[in-house]
Amino acid sequence: MITLEAILQARDTIGATLEATPMLSDLGLCERLERRVLLKGELFQRTGSFKARGGLNWIRTASADELNKGLGAVSAGNHALGLAWAARTAGAELTVVMPDNASPFKVAGTRALGAEVVLHGDINAAWEHMHRLVDERGLTLVHPYDDPRIIAGQGTVGLEIIEQAPDAAVILCPVGGGGLLSGIAIAARELRPDIRLIGVEPQGAASMRHAWTQGGPCRLAAVNTCANSLGAAIVGEYTYPLCRHYVDELVTVSEAGIADALRYLLSESKLFVEPGAAVGVAALLEGKVPDLPDQGDIVVVITGGNMGWEELATFLP
Missing domain, CATH: 3.40.50.1100 (Rossmann fold)
Incomplete structure (x- = not known):
């Protein structure tokens, strides 16, 4: 706990x-x-x-190995923005899978912060695709909410x-x-x-x-x-x-x-x-x-x- x-x-x-x-x-x-x-x-x-809080806390407590692998995330938008901003402060690369219906405003903002954004299906399909990317690329997954x-x-x-x-x-x-x-x-x-x-x-x-x-x-x-x-x-x-x-x-x-x-x-x-x-x-x-x-x-x-x-x-x- x-x-x-x-x-x-x-x-x-x-x-x-x-x-x-x-x-x-x-x-x-x-x-x-x-x-x-x-x-x-x-x-x-x-x-x-509020997502910048968790994103920055994760980045600042991450190991060099976690950051150097590149980061992966799934987000409807706010976690993507917060983590992209935090990752940029550490020079870490980030790939985010977002649902096809994600807010264009949030997609554009996440890309402007330097993250790669992949649009893929609904939220369930987005998660499936991210798990594939983690396996293929060896990314460190940064969960949007289920992480201490x-x-x-x-x-x-x-x-x-x-x-x-x-x-x-x-x-x-x-x-x-x-x-x-x-x-x-x-x-x-x-x-x-x-x-x-x-x-x-x-x-x-x-x-x-x-x-x-x-x-x-x-x-x-x-x-x-x-x-x-x-x-x-x-x-x-x-x-x-x-x-x-x-x-x-x-x-x-x-x-x-x-x-x-x-x-x-x-x-x-x-x-x-x-x-x-x-x-x-x-x-x-x-x-x-x-x-x-x-x-x-x-x-x-x-x-x-x-x-x-x-x-x-x-x-x-």
Whole structure:
């Protein structure tokens, strides 16, 4: 199990390079819920999402042998961007396999950072192709979420939440493969045992809920959601038990709810977010989080803001 000490070490490793992201009070949600609602702005992190944290922690703790082989990754986009940026700081070569429906904005950004990008099938087919490339080229696979070094890096978000919102009662965190939720949950639960931790998934990619139901990681036959950054078909061997141990509950939100939340964040919160970053707000707007405690703040993690104009246009009236 990854420990709080590993997350504190990760902050020591990356903290001089990656600044803490801001915590913003959302006045519209505060008025609607008659509670203080705070948004953790990971869209302001390097490469536009929290993924730079795990990527940089992995790179800075990698051996020379791991780096010299060349790196391989599978990503819908944000892990690709974060790892490509981190790999460039170390002069390491990176090959990323992304699904055919990956955001063109993220594909272009990853290539601009020096990585080789291969587009291949859906997320399941992308993984199969990467495993072939690992065998053929001898690449070092850097998993987007199921790696202790990645999870520890993402867990630095949890440290910042507890420091910036000491009165937090609830944390709502988007879930793809579970790396961010796992890291935040370890840090938050160890520092604040009374805090309530809720993971939020799209209905069309509820891989963590599927794992909880099946008693372990179990691959979804298909993923169908506008929130591509949360489109992991299977959760991890690390992230499943960590979430089972630390997380209080999971909720799912509809595609319409995600779109409404994205438009709310654009127009009311003035935040340019991608669809996957909006699911926590969607859960609040759809009333998916009942029995909120009477005291304490609600913290919603806004995971990223990497979206091109064409993708944005699909959400506008």
